Amino acid sequence: SSHLRTSKPKIVVCRDLGPDVMPLLVKRDDLEVVLWTEDCVCDREWLLKNVQGAAGIVIVFSELVNAELLDAAGPNLKVVSTMSVGYEHIHVPELVERNIRLGYTPDVLTDAVADISVMLALMAGRNANETMGIVREGLSLIKVSHTSNISPSRTVGFLGFGRISHATLARLIPFGVTDCIYSSNPNSATSSKKERDEAILKQHHPQLKSLRPVDKDTLAKESDVLFVLAPGGPSTRHLVNEEFLRKMKKHSVLVNVGRGTVVDSDALAKALREKWIWGAGIDVVEGEPHVGKDHPLVKEPRCNILPHIGSASFETRLAMATLAVENCLAGISGQEMPAELDV
Numbered sequence: 001s002s003h004l005r006t007s008k009p010k011i012v013v014c015r016d017l018g019p020d021v022m023p024l025l026v027k028r029d030d031l032e033v034v035l036w037t038e039d040c041v042c043d044r045e046w047l048l049k050n051v052q053g054a055a056g057i058v059i060v061f062s063e064l065v066n067a068e069l070l071d072a073a074g075p076n077l078k079v080v081s082t083m084s085v086g087y088e089h090i091h092v093p094e095l096v097e098r099n100i101r102l103g104y105t106p107d108v109l110t111d112a113v114a115d116i117s118v119m120l121a122l123m124a125g126r127n128a129n130e131t132m133g134i135v136r137e138g139l140s141l142i143k144v145s146h147t148s149n150i151s152p153s154r155t156v157g158f159l160g161f162g163r164i165s166h167a168t169l170a171r172l173i174p175f176g177v178t179d180c181i182y183s184s185n186p187n188s189a190t191s192s193k194k195e196r197d198e199a200i201l202k203q204h205h206p207q208l209k210s211l212r213p214v215d216k217d218t219l220a221k222e223s224d225v226l227f228v229l230a231p232g233g234p235s236t237r238h239l240v241n242e243e244f245l246r247k248m249k250k251h252s253v254l255v256n257v258g259r260g261t262v263v264d265s266d267a268l269a270k271a272l273r274e275k276w277i278w279g280a281g282i283d284v285v286e287g288e289p290h291v292g293k294d295h296p297l298v299k300e301p302r303c304n305i306l307p308h309i310g311s312a313s314f315e316t317r318l319a320m321a322t323l324a325v326e327n328c329l330a331g332i333s334g335q336e337m338p339a340e341l342d343v
């Protein structure tokens, strides 16, 4: 009867989670599952309409979770499950106020994203985008030289020093890297946890001669390869701006695989155009997913751009989708979630 149907907990899913994971939801006849099936960002109007009465929602980072959405969902909503490690698209205080739990997907994507960090550092350093462009144009390769590599004499810097930065650093040790500096949010972890992390890193990587926290000014001035791996949101917006970029070394490379908003796009385009830095490798860009081909960074030959594919390997997306579903199911039944954000 319609009464039975409407009394089942409803779950709204904003992304196709793939043939291995979808059955975990759609085969459950004790749930009402509503899916966004188009192969594009979930339409807001559709979501606002369908979220009514939902007990759980499974989203990705393109869905803004704010009072508007939560009010549209109403009092049944128990859990928001995002298939991402970042959660700046979610207004956490609004969840706290309504007693809604938040699931996310840390750890499972760390290795995939660290791989992309290294790939972009190499691509930017060796000028992959511009030189591949030369091949595509059918032009002579003779003029290609003076690229910047990752070598033992290079100082590696991190803006944000969490899991993905640690995994990126681990991948760079075999390149002979011995000097690492970093700057991280003073509020992101207790100082004793930071000291513990640092001790573990030094123990794991005895090759590291120097690992030190520095201020932003030093980070800009001393990094040969700088990885931007800070979370998004207002507190990190444009940490890398014109002033920062002007302090960087001429042969340095900037890599951003965290959030586009941390780097001022116009300033980075100017830095590349006027050769304040050697090159950039970015997987994220301000304003994404709407980045047109006239974007100032798309036009810069020394900007190696990927369309936010850091976590997009088969295994990683499978692990993220599985975890997102498990978080959602645990959350609606009031159980312990495998990865719940402690809000």
Ligand code: DGY
Pocket: 061, 083, 084, 085, 086, 087, 109, 311
């Ligand atoms: C994340 O997990 O936050 C990524 O940016 C989305 O894949």
